[in-house]
Amino acid sequence: MKSTREKLLDIAFDEIYHNGYANTSVDKILKKANMNKGSMYHFFKSKKELGLAVIRERVNEYIVGKYGALLTYEENICDEMMKLIKNRNNFDFSCGCKLNNMMQELSPIDKDFKEALEIVYLKFENIIEHVLDKAVAKNEIVHNDTKALSLFVVASIEGCLGTAKKSQDGNFFQTCISQLELLLNSLKK
Amino acid sequence: MKSTREKLLDIAFDEIYHNGYANTSVDKILKKANMNKGSMYHFFKSKKELGLAVIRERVNEYIVGKYGALLTYEENICDEMMKLIKNRNNFDFSCGCKLNNMMQELSPIDKDFKEALEIVYLKFENIIEHVLDKAVAKNEIVHNDTKALSLFVVASIEGCLGTAKKSQDGNFFQTCISQLELLLNSLKK
Numbered sequence: 008m009k010s011t012r013e014k015l016l017d018i019a020f021d022e023i024y025h026n027g028y029a030n031t032s033v034d035k036i037l038k039k040a041n042m043n044k045g046s047m048y049h050f051f052k053s054k055k056e057l058g059l060a061v062i063r064e065r066v067n068e069y070i071v072g073k074y075g076a077l078l079t080y081e082e083n084i085c086d087e088m089m090k091l092i093k094n095r096n097n098f099d100f101s102c103g104c105k106l107n108n109m110m111q112e113l114s115p116i117d118k119d120f121k122e123a124l125e126i127v128y129l130k131f132e133n134i135i136e137h138v139l140d141k142a143v144a145k146n147e148i149v150h151n152d153t154k155a156l157s158l159f160v161v162a163s164i165e166g167c168l169g170t171a172k173k174s175q176d177g178n179f180f181q182t183c184i185s186q187l188e189l190l191l192n193s194l195k196k
Numbered sequence: 197m198k199s200t201r202e203k204l205l206d207i208a209f210d211e212i213y214h215n216g217y218a219n220t221s222v223d224k225i226l227k228k229a230n231m232n233k234g235s236m237y238h239f240f241k242s243k244k245e246l247g248l249a250v251i252r253e254r255v256n257e258y259i260v261g262k263y264g265a266l267l268t269y270e271e272n273i274c275d276e277m278m279k280l281i282k283n284r285n286n287f288d289f290s291c292g293c294k295l296n297n298m299m300q301e302l303s304p305i306d307k308d309f310k311e312a313l314e315i316v317y318l319k320f321e322n323i324i325e326h327v328l329d330k331a332v333a334k335n336e337i338v339h340n341d342t343k344a345l346s347l348f349v350v351a352s353i354e355g356c357l358g359t360a361k362k363s364q365d366g367n368f369f370q371t372c373i374s375q376l377e378l379l380l381n382s383l384k385k
Contacts, residue, residue: 027301029218101304110362111300112216115290121364128362158359158368159352159375166355170347173299173317175310179347186348190375193382 020065100177148194209254289366337383
């Protein structure tokens with residue numbers, strides 16, 4: 008059975024994802040968790056502490072869980088990366104990206120959130136950079152700035168997910184991301 | 197002198213941009229406008245009506261004002277487009293894109309906002325598609341799906357602006373968007 012702390016994090020993660028941080032109510036989280044304020048404050052002293060833990064644990068797990076597999080690929084690296092990027096089984100396009108939503112809402116208004124989110128985002132970029140470096144080392148692609156390219160790969164994933172979200176329609180994501188594939192294919196030897 | 201209605205729109209546009217729609221207070225807008233609720237309700241029956249007018253007028257003007265110039269280009273179309281995309285004089289990278297911010301916050305939660313924002317976003321995409329079609333017609337680039345490419349150009353602009361916003365640093369935008377240029381250059385004849 009999940010601990011009380013884990014249950015609180017699960018519910019808070021879900022509430023923040025669906026409503027945004029500002030619109031997330033601690034009372035609603037407590038009601039869903041069937042818990043009172045005192046029990047929550049034993050684990051998290053404030054809504055903000057709960058939000059930061061959601062980022063450091065749940066959002067982080069989500070990104071590493073989805074993209075970490077890329078680090079094990081040894082062949083057809085770019086094609087496999089694109090396959091994983093395009094694979095959106097059970098993805099909720101109408102709500103968008105769990106990481107980007109929080110970043111766009113919170114980075115400009117709170118330094119602690121900005122820093123916590125940046126750490127996760129940087130992990131995402133580093134995974135992609137590592138994969139691109141390997142593709143270069145294995146002579147799959149030619150590129151002299153995999154740092155810039157990794158920034159762009161992540162930014163365009165977020166941009167394409169945003170396009171689907173604005174229309175509440177996942178087809179836009181697939182059409183849009185096909186052009187990232189075109190860029191990667193143009194770099195192939 | 198600006199009319200009362202225009203003044204309200206200017207202030208509301210600024211408040212929504214800096215705080216998000218949910219966190220925007222009508223009372224604060226009225227205070228800044230030196231106006232009472234009755235005078236505002238003469239023009240806008242609710243916060244939502246004011247928000248919709250901000251999208252249809254201010255956000256729309258902003259996008260058409262920045263990107264509409266592209267429609268007049270007849271030579272070096274892709275290079276000129278990239279120049280305009282990269283030109284971010286006085287852009288507030290820490291707050292991000294006026295259109296994308298509202299889209300990401302409001303599209304999933306309100307149908308009227310979603311529709312109003314989609315109209316502006318579609319206008320943005322249509323301008324880019326028109327420019328790309330012209331670049332194909334003039335034999336600058338080869339591409340068989342300028343619709344998908346226009347979606348991607350806009351999505352990657354939004355993604356790159358988001359990357360800058362998450363770090364509160366415009367340099368990320370320039371590094372990131374350089375890779376869109378790489379894609380366009382790869383399509384040149």
